[in-house]
Amino acid sequence: xxxxxxxxxxxxxxxxxxxxxxxxxxxxxxxxxxxxxxxxxxxxxxxxxxxxxxxxxxxxxxxxxxxxxxxxxxxxxxxxxxxxxxxxxxxxxxxxxxxxxxxxxxxxxxxxxxxxxxxxxxxxxxxxxxxxxxxxxxxxxxxxxxxxxxxxxxxxxxxxxxxxxxxxxxxxxxxxxxxxxxxxxxxxxxxxxxxxxxxxxxxxxxxxxxxxxxxxxxxxxxxxxxxxxxxxxxxxxxxxxxxxxxxxxxxxxxxxxxxxxxxxxxxxxxxxxxxxxxxxxxxx
Numbered sequence: 001x002x003x004x005x006x007x008x009x010x011x012x013x014x015x016x017x018x019x020x021x022x023x024x025x026x027x028x029x030x031x032x033x034x035x036x037x038x039x040x041x042x043x044x045x046x047x048x049x050x051x052x053x054x055x056x057x058x059x060x061x062x063x064x065x066x067x068x069x070x071x072x073x074x075x076x077x078x079x080x081x082x083x084x085x086x087x088x089x090x091x092x093x094x095x096x097x098x099x100x101x102x103x104x105x106x107x108x109x110x111x112x113x114x115x116x117x118x119x120x121x122x123x124x125x126x127x128x129x130x131x132x133x134x135x136x137x138x139x140x141x142x143x144x145x146x147x148x149x150x151x152x153x154x155x156x157x158x159x160x161x162x163x164x165x166x167x168x169x170x171x172x173x174x175x176x177x178x179x180x181x182x183x184x185x186x187x188x189x190x191x192x193x194x195x196x197x198x199x200x201x202x203x204x205x206x207x208x209x210x211x212x213x214x215x216x217x218x219x220x221x222x223x224x225x226x227x228x229x230x231x232x233x234x235x236x237x238x239x240x241x242x243x244x245x246x247x248x249x250x251x252x253x254x255x256x257x258x259x260x261x262x263x264x265x266x267x268x269x270x271x272x273x274x275x276x277x278x279x280x281x282x283x284x
Contacts (some may be wrong), residue, residue: 080149145169154227181241213266
């Protein structure tokens with residue numbers, strides 16, 4: 001693979017794992033434990049894009065290692081970066097991953113603006129890991145967890161589709177997952193967002209279609225749409241991706257429903273989007 005990695009990850013290093021027991025239920029099967037994270041590549045192919053992921057080469061500070069080894073509750077850190085044969089896609093995705101790490105507790109209603117460089121990322125992880133031993137009473141066996149990883153979803157037409165998943169656990173009944181779509185246009189070498197897809201003056205019509213999809217989804221979880229909407233009103237999210245059949249809109253936990261309902265996805269078929277989104281975004 002002829003990809004350029006902008007994050008100076010050491011490809012010759014081995015993945016060193018500690019002996020701590022990862023809580024798979026807590027991490028939803030997604031996290032791996034460790035002090036020093038090395039390199040894992042998972043190839044996927046579609047069109048001319050080759051995609052893999054690289055672990056952040058990060059080591060817990062010595063004082064934190066000493067404490068958590070003694071207590072057998074080391075923080076579980078799993079940060080991955082995207083490594084494709086398109087550097088501009090890597091740059092955009094990995095800047096976003098850095099921002100998620102630096103913020104560590106993203107929400108849909110508070111967009112993440114910070115662009116974290118590598119020094120800021122390492123400092124944020126140090127602070128995250130260290131805060132465990134301030135917040136958790138001595139003798140407690142559970143550990144903080146922080147995961148951020150990109151996933152290649154495939155492509156439709158000229159558009160390459162990715163998703164960034166993150167998971168933060170700092171105690172309580174459950175952790176907080178977060179998921180975000182990214183759409184890249186190979187023909188223009190730009191990230192595409194909802195406003196780029198919409199025809200001029202058509203956002204209100206798109207929102208009306210999304211609201212119809214919201215009401216359809218509500219009927220799968222509640223018999224009374226009006227009552228449900230009073231507690232969990234509809235909002236339009238710009239967290240969208242293209243599919244073979246239409247546009248999917250993903251919502252975070254607590255955006256339009258309680259935690260137990262997960263991260264709902266509302267779908268709008270292309271057959272309803274003619275005249276609302278630009279023709280090149282309607283996949284034939």
